[in-house]
Amino acid sequence: MIILKIGGSAITKKDAQEPTIDEVNLDRIAQEVSAYNDDMVIVHGAGSYGHIYAKKFGIGDVISNVNDHLYKLEGVCRTQASVQLLNYIICEKLHEKGVPAIGIKPSSFIETNQKRICVCDTKLIQKYIDNGFVPVLYGDAVLDQNEYFKYAILSGDQIITYLAKKLKANRVILSSDVDGIYTDNPKTNPDAKLIDIVTKDTDLLLTENENQADVTGGMAGKIRELLDLAEDGIESHIINAETPGNIKLAVSGQKVKGTIIK
Numbered sequence: 001m002i003i004l005k006i007g008g009s010a011i012t013k014k015d016a017q018e019p020t021i022d023e024v025n026l027d028r029i030a031q032e033v034s035a036y037n038d039d040m041v042i043v044h045g046a047g048s049y050g051h052i053y054a055k056k057f058g059i060g061d062v063i064s065n066v067n068d069h070l071y072k073l074e075g076v077c078r079t080q081a082s083v084q085l086l087n088y089i090i091c092e093k094l095h096e097k098g099v100p101a102i103g104i105k106p107s108s109f110i111e112t113n114q115k116r117i118c119v120c121d122t123k124l125i126q127k128y129i130d131n132g133f134v135p136v137l138y139g140d141a142v143l144d145q146n147e148y149f150k151y152a153i154l155s156g157d158q159i160i161t162y163l164a165k166k167l168k169a170n171r172v173i174l175s176s177d178v179d180g181i182y183t184d185n186p187k188t189n190p191d192a193k194l195i196d197i198v199t200k201d202t203d204l205l206l207t208e209n210e211n212q213a214d215v216t217g218g219m220a221g222k223i224r225e226l227l228d229l230a231e232d233g234i235e236s237h238i239i240n241a242e243t244p245g246n247i248k249l250a251v252s253g254q255k256v257k258g259t260i261i262k
């Protein structure tokens with residue numbers, strides 16, 4: 001079984017003022033995904049469909065009073081509706097390409113405690129896989145057991161690590177809008193060098209994407225999740241979804257330029 005993450009930065013225009021799809025990328029990526037015919041789970045990021053609301057409403061921040069709570073309720077509703085819409089658009093595109101994609105809403109069965117998944121029954125997902133479906137999950141706004149902030153943003157990256165362990169994934173592929181992990185952010189530092197292999201001992205400049213509207217920790221958050229996965233012996237591979245052919249090659253098990261986290 002493989003788990004494929006489609007980065008929010010590849011399928012949406014992440015820095016847009018409003019939720020915006022990158023139609024060209026989505027169409028091509030869905031076509032490439034359809035090349036794989038074995039067990040697979042897809043997780044996609046929220047991109048501009050999630051980060052705009054999550055940031056505006058401060059989901060995951062401590063709730064200060066009754067009015068703030070009402071504001072957060074609106075925020076959770078808007079975030080959930082927006083990312084669910086993105087999931088619908090992605091599943092429709094996958095259906096068009098012949099992929100039996102089944103959208104599964106994370107906030108309907110996952111709860112966090114201190115922003116980490118603590119309730120998540122994966123049996124149903126396994127059943128869908130066993131029946132030949134491709135479950136498609138995504139970053140979402142969820143209930144958190146912490147009484148001070150009550151709600152949290154659950155990143156697609158955390159879902160990946162959790163599912164990879166529970167469902168015993170053979171391969172984990174993450175596609176983003178850069179070739180992999182660099183010594184520094186390649187979008188702002190032209191001297192940044194691509195790192196082939198990252199382990200817990202690799203010395204990295206983990207920037208938190210200050211210039212982007214990302215509330216899930218960007219590449220730094222991703223690396224933390226994937227190193228956690230590597231501790232359990234599951235390697236992951238970060239590749240660029242914007243390079244045509246990459247996803248098709250990666251899902252088929254062929255070598256692609258990128259970073260391996262082990």
Ligand code: ADP
Pocket residue numbers: 006007008009010045047175176177178180181182183184185186187205206207209214217218219220
């Ligand atoms: P996605 O939405 O595709 O999951 P993110 O936007 O969360 O991905 O993270 C990818 C972004 O992280 C890249 O676009 C890049 O600008 C930024 N980034 C910051 N530091 C690094 C780094 N050291 N190596 C690679 N990318 C980095």
